Amino acid sequence: MTATETRTPLLEVRGLKQYFKTSHKFTVRAVDGVDFVIYPGETYGLVGESGSGKSTIGRSLIRLYDPTAGKIIFDGTEISGRLSAKQNDVLRTQMQMIFQDPMACLNPRKKVEDIIAQGLDIHHLCKNHEERSQKVAEILAKVGLSPEHASRYPHQFSGGQRQRVGIARALIMNPKLIIADECISALDVSIQAQVVNLMKDLQKETGTAYLFIAHDLSMVKYISDRIGVLHLGHLVETGTTAEIFANPIHPYTRSLLSAIPHPNPRTERTRVAQTYDYKAEGVDYHLGTQHLVEGSHYVLATDAELAKWTAAVN
Amino acid sequence: MTTKTREKVLEIRDLSISFSTTAGTVNAIRGVDMDLYRGETLAIVGESGSGKSVTAKATMGILAKNGNVESGSILYTYQHEGAPKTVQILEMKKRDMRRHINGKRIAMIFQDPMTSLDPTMPIGKQIMEGMIWHYKTTKKEAYEKAVELLTEVGIDEPEKRMKQYPHQLSGGMRQRVVIAIALACDPELLICDEPTTALDVTIQAKILELIQKIQQERGISVIYITHDLGVVAKVADYVNVMYAGRIVEKGTIDEIFLDPRHPYTWGLLSAMPDLDMEDDRLYTIPGSPPNLLHPVQGDAFSPRNVYALNIDDRREPPMFQISESHYAATWLLDEHAPKVALPPELQVRIDRMKKEGVR
Numbered sequence: 001m002t003a004t005e006t007r008t009p010l011l012e013v014r015g016l017k018q019y020f021k022t023s024h025k026f027t028v029r030a031v032d033g034v035d036f037v038i039y040p041g042e043t044y045g046l047v048g049e050s051g052s053g054k055s056t057i058g059r060s061l062i063r064l065y066d067p068t069a070g071k072i073i074f075d076g077t078e079i080s081g082r083l084s085a086k087q088n089d090v091l092r093t094q095m096q097m098i099f100q101d102p103m104a105c106l107n108p109r110k111k112v113e114d115i116i117a118q119g120l121d122i123h124h125l126c127k128n129h130e131e132r133s134q135k136v137a138e139i140l141a142k143v144g145l146s147p148e149h150a151s152r153y154p155h156q157f158s159g160g161q162r163q164r165v166g167i168a169r170a171l172i173m174n175p176k177l178i179i180a181d182e183c184i185s186a187l188d189v190s191i192q193a194q195v196v197n198l199m200k201d202l203q204k205e206t207g208t209a210y211l212f213i214a215h216d217l218s219m220v221k222y223i224s225d226r227i228g229v230l231h232l233g234h235l236v237e238t239g240t241t242a243e244i245f246a247n248p249i250h251p252y253t254r255s256l257l258s259a260i261p262h263p264n265p266r267t268e269r270t271r272v273a274q275t276y277d278y279k280a281e282g283v284d285y286h287l288g289t290q291h292l293v294e295g296s297h298y299v300l301a302t303d304a305e306l307a308k309w310t311a312a313v314n
Numbered sequence: 315m316t317t318k319t320r321e322k323v324l325e326i327r328d329l330s331i332s333f334s335t336t337a338g339t340v341n342a343i344r345g346v347d348m349d350l351y352r353g354e355t356l357a358i359v360g361e362s363g364s365g366k367s368v369t370a371k372a373t374m375g376i377l378a379k380n381g382n383v384e385s386g387s388i389l390y391t392y393q394h395e396g397a398p399k400t401v402q403i404l405e406m407k408k409r410d411m412r413r414h415i416n417g418k419r420i421a422m423i424f425q426d427p428m429t430s431l432d433p434t435m436p437i438g439k440q441i442m443e444g445m446i447w448h449y450k451t452t453k454k455e456a457y458e459k460a461v462e463l464l465t466e467v468g469i470d471e472p473e474k475r476m477k478q479y480p481h482q483l484s485g486g487m488r489q490r491v492v493i494a495i496a497l498a499c500d501p502e503l504l505i506c507d508e509p510t511t512a513l514d515v516t517i518q519a520k521i522l523e524l525i526q527k528i529q530q531e532r533g534i535s536v537i538y539i540t541h542d543l544g545v546v547a548k549v550a551d552y553v554n555v556m557y558a559g560r561i562v563e564k565g566t567i568d569e570i571f572l573d574p575r576h577p578y579t580w581g582l583l584s585a586m587p588d589l590d591m592e593d594d595r596l597y598t599i600p601g602s603p604p605n606l607l608h609p610v611q612g613d614a615f616s617p618r619n620v621y622a623l624n625i626d627d628r629r630e631p632p633m634f635q636i637s638e639s640h641y642a643a644t645w646l647l648d649e650h651a652p653k654v655a656l657p658p659e660l661q662v663r664i665d666r667m668k669k670e671g672v673r
Contacts, residue, residue: 217515261545
């Protein structure tokens with residue numbers, strides 16, 4: 001993977017920290033110093049358990065939160081500080097989000113057409129009504145719905161169809177980056193596959209980059225080019241999908257991989273998933289530094305930990 | 315599998331349930347037969363809307379108000395004062411159901427641990443509640459047993475946790491508490507309705523291992539309702555595949571995973587993401603499940619079935635028997651049907667499974 005280094009990143013995150021003050025005594029360090037880059041047209045998978053800070057990263061990037069510290073450079077402009085009106089406009093059109101719960105993220109009082117076209121309306125991107133409905137019809141066709149769905153309300157759709165509406169709403173702005181926050185975890189397994197395939201097809205067509213946030217590694221494997229494993233606000237292991245799956249080093253990554261149930265009754269019955277206890281292992285993420293394993297595969301560890309874990313893998 | 319005679323715990327025959335809604339009558343369950351034996355695990359698999367949960371709720375006698383049982387029977391056998399006693403659940407009064415069956419003999423674990431716990435009550439009290447009500451246990455004994463149960467489900471510092479409220483616990487801990495509550499009255503049948511869907515993968519594995527351990531220790535029967543075949547592979551002895559309110563294939567876990575016969579089961583198995591597969595596209599079953607508001611003509615799966623025969627659009631297939639325990643409802647098994655081979659990708663996967671199993 002030498003070609004990746006020469007490309008200019010679409011999104012560059014350096015030392016991102018996001019703290020929440022819950023009381024004057026206590027601060028939750030949801031994201032504690034995270035670095036990663038996303039290149040144009042690729043998919044970056046962010047995995048971790050609930051509470052690891054993966055959704056917080058997504059929300060900080062799109063500036064639903066104000067980052068405590070760190071730099072976010074999107075398409076050449078820094079977007080971590082105060083945003084000028086123009087920067088704000090660029091950010092709100094070029095970066096879009098798909099949410100987790102397709103039941104809750106669509107306004108039940110609005111027709112699908114108005115939900116999808118809301119971004120166009122706000123940014124005055126359509127000259128007249130015909131153009132607007134034409135754009136909506138085009139995007140509906142792209143996500144596998146038919147034009148007559150435009151005049152329906154969200155409750156008339158199934159979960160998978162609603163998630164398609166959510167994708168259409170994000171896509172209509174022609175964004176360079178879509179943040180998909182657990183966008184398939186509320187769906188049935190067979191529908192999940194449909195949505196993941198759709199997202200892949202759309203990426204090929206439009207060249208959008210995805211930040212794919214999920215806790216299920218088996219789906220992340222299908223869609224991601226590169227993966228970052230997040231635990232307690234730290235990226236503990238990063239690399240290309242192949243590197244992470246072929247040679248997981250960090251015990252947390254290994255526990256995540258082993259937790260995925262295998263659809264094979266002959267082996268699955270007796271298999272016991274590996275567990276990883278942060279406290280029991282005595283690992284302090286603050287002490288660790290990013291160690292290069294090979295290629296673009298990095299692990300957060302101290303020298304001693306890395307030696308121990310590599311020995312355990314082999 | 316044991317060689318001793320199997321004791322039947324639950325027998326569902328020809329169960330049909332409909333719901334009256336503002337849009338019309340929804341035929342959610344259309345003739346379901348199901349058997350469960352003591353100490354065994356049955357998994358019910360299917361997409362949302364296939365009627366898995368409704369079947370379980372009917373067994374518990376907690377159908378929604380607009381639900382009507384059209385036909386059928388649910389026979390439940392339990393040990394009463396040393397002798398087996400069989401009751402007809404659908405004919406029981408709600409009051410008797412609550413007093414003798416719910417919680418005491420059949421317990422249920424729901425999907426979302428946040429909504430199935432009472433947020434205004436400490437968890438200790440919630441665990442003790444059932445024992446005090448059903449068995450008139452003294453408070454002191456109930457307290458001791460609750461602490462024991464919390465330890466059993468793997469919660470440390472149980473005395474301290476007894477006083478805590480659900481919001482003070484993490485999702486995995488809450489689900490453990492729900493399991494402890496379900497076990498409090500020593501039920502003989504445990505129904506788990508998507509027990510891990512709302513949880514993380516790492517916690518999911520732990521909860522499944524916990525339920526497995528408890529089942530082995532106590533020898534209870536378990537019904538798992540899930541759409542995740544990975545979970546099924548881990549826990550089940552028998553599998554029932556449901557589609558549009560009917561069971562389309564049933565058999566032992568090996569029969570379903572290694573020798574599936576129904577095209578829908580093929581689709582489900584192929585759609586499972588597999589870490590060892592190198593394809594960059596996931597297999598999907600085309601289309602979406604039928605709307606059960608409208609009467610189903612022929613085989614409900616035929617519009618989505620690439621192997622559908624002409625007859626599938628006209629007549630509903632009966633259950634064909636393949637082996638002693640393996641049944642499937644598809645016309646492909648009829649003697650006049652053309653021979654259809656498994657989809658090649660699935661065949662590859664099954665061959666690999668068999669190989670892995672030998673290792």
